Amino acid sequence: MEYSDDPPVIRSYLAERDSLIIEWNTGQASRFHNLWLRDNCACARCGPHDRGSRHQLLLDIPEDIAPSSVSVRHGKLKVVWSHGGHRSEYDPLWLHAHSYGSSVVRGRSGLRKTLWDSALGEWPSVRWDRISSDRAERHRLHACVVEFGFVLVRGLGTENDAIERLGEEIGYIRETHYGRVFDLVTRVRPTILADLAGSLPPHTDEVYRSVPTGINIFHCITSSPDGGGISQLVDGHRVAAHLEEHHPDDFELLTRVPVRHERRIQGQVIIAENPPITLDFRGEVAEVRLNERTMTALRADQDLMLPTYLALRTFLRIAYDPIHRIEYLLKPGEALVLDNLRVLHGRSAYKGARHLRQAQVMRDEFFAKFTALTEEMAAGGDGGHYVDASTS
Ligand SMILES: [Fe+2]
Ligand SMILES: [Zn+2]
Incomplete structure (x- = not known):
């Protein structure tokens, strides 16, 4: 997934059984699994993932975690999770760069x-x-x-x-x-x-x-x-x-x-x-x-x-x-x-x-x-x- 000038914008989303499909302004779509999304919540409680202070424990997330509601506000994807009512927010730039198989986040490459x-x-x-x-x-x-x-x-x-x-x-x-x-x-x-x-x-x-x-x-x-x-x-x-x-x-x-x-x-x-x-x-x-x-x-x-x-x-x-x-x-x-x-x-x-x-x-x-x-x-x-x- 490459984009040249326009930053990625979430055009629509579709909740499936175990994942969320995001459609971008480019016309491309990315699938993110619920488990992946919940695991990658970087709210104050879950902690940032790139500072060595991630407090989220994978085993604390139920395998069949699912959103109870999904919305897009101010361009950001917001998810309320069925389990514990936890709230997550995802920046579209981050989400797009982390689309599965994306070449954008391949470290030194x-x-x-x-x-x-x-x-x-x-x-x-x-x-x-x-x-x-x-x-x-x-x-x-x-x-x-x-x-x-x-x-x-x-x-x-x-x-x-x-x-x-x-x-x-x-x-x-x-x-x-x-x-x-x-x-x-x-x-x-x-x-x-x-x-x-x-x-x-x-x-x-x-x-x-x-x-x-x-x-x-x-x-x-x-x-x-x-x-x-x-x-x-x-x-x-x-x-x-x-x-x-x-x-x-x-x-x-x-x-x-x-x-x-x-x-x-x-x-x-x-x-x-x-x-x-x-x-x-x-x-x-x-x-x-x-x-x-x-x-x-x-x-x-x-x-x-x-x-x-x-x-x-x-x-x-x-x-x-x-x-x-x-x-x-x-x-x-x-x-x-x-x-x-x-x-x-x-x-x-x-x-x-x-x-x-x-x-x-x-x-x-x-x-x-x-x-x-x-x-x-x-x-x-x-x-x-x-x-x-x-x-x-
Ligand atoms: Fe040598
Ligand atoms: Zn969180």
């Missing part, structure tokens, strides 16, 4: 994911100097990560603690064994030609945690003088979509068979076992976990071991295919913010002194900020649909 491959073009980016003063730029930063899985932040500067300012802007920095911020440096002398830091194939980070890195931040302090160390990104959800389309059996297997990842560090053993592809309740790809460096012995059933290996090989072949990869050499003062459960990252080999700093913020807080910013933007009337990969 105010923007859809745009899957990409090597043809993406210019990387979506924001300017750090605009972030604090410009709500639209803040929203854009989050929106790019929601839509593309990543964004480039320009103009962050090369101060050592700049990454913490960025992290605190977009969420809460998660402290792990690596600390709050981790320095990615080669401990080599750049004058020695043999001092080469190898390439890293695209991967997701910290798959050995039951809650892996959420939003990854990489801040470039110094780039390698040899022009190496090029960042490579792969849309893991695009890769999964490719797998689903061309190798459905492999796809299905990798949503079902767990792969074990392990990391021994500082006297602790961190182990997580999850399928490489996680679907949400709609059956859509929600999370991708892929990192060959931390995989430990597969523990599949005997008859699934070889099929799982073959499926993994197919998945890796697609993930490592340059057709799915985009590349960019981070310049000093630039940072990359990416959703680690969507976008795989890797780098080309390099020689010399390269210094990146890495931190992570939790996904929930990052997306919570996005939702709040989206609401603010909608209320402020400056829209939220301007994300464009080609804008820099």
Whole structure:
């Protein structure tokens, strides 16, 4: 149910045995069950539902609850319930947005994911100097990560603690064994030609945690003088979509068979076992976990071991295919913010002194900020649909 300009108005209603049918000014109709309506009463007694203070208990409502009277006054739907004479009032905007199956209230999905491959073009980016003063730029930063899985932040500067300012802007920095911020440096002398830091194939980070890195931040302090160390990104959800389309059996297997990842560090053993592809309740790809460096012995059933290996090989072949990869050499003062459960990252080999700093913020807080910013933007009337990969 979409409407463009006119707010929804209740034109008429029809009470049926277990539900109420609302006819809107658009000509469309929505069915709401009596039980649903009564359960969603947000009067002073029932309590607001989005402040953690809902006092309504579902079991206190009879299963066959029905209205004793229904009316529309000042545009609002008013219901008096047969049970206890409780009075409920519903705002048409809220009701319309909460029509069953409505796309309006799907949380962070105010923007859809745009899957990409090597043809993406210019990387979506924001300017750090605009972030604090410009709500639209803040929203854009989050929106790019929601839509593309990543964004480039320009103009962050090369101060050592700049990454913490960025992290605190977009969420809460998660402290792990690596600390709050981790320095990615080669401990080599750049004058020695043999001092080469190898390439890293695209991967997701910290798959050995039951809650892996959420939003990854990489801040470039110094780039390698040899022009190496090029960042490579792969849309893991695009890769999964490719797998689903061309190798459905492999796809299905990798949503079902767990792969074990392990990391021994500082006297602790961190182990997580999850399928490489996680679907949400709609059956859509929600999370991708892929990192060959931390995989430990597969523990599949005997008859699934070889099929799982073959499926993994197919998945890796697609993930490592340059057709799915985009590349960019981070310049000093630039940072990359990416959703680690969507976008795989890797780098080309390099020689010399390269210094990146890495931190992570939790996904929930990052997306919570996005939702709040989206609401603010909608209320402020400056829209939220301007994300464009080609804008820099
Ligand atoms: Fe990594
Ligand atoms: Zn109530």
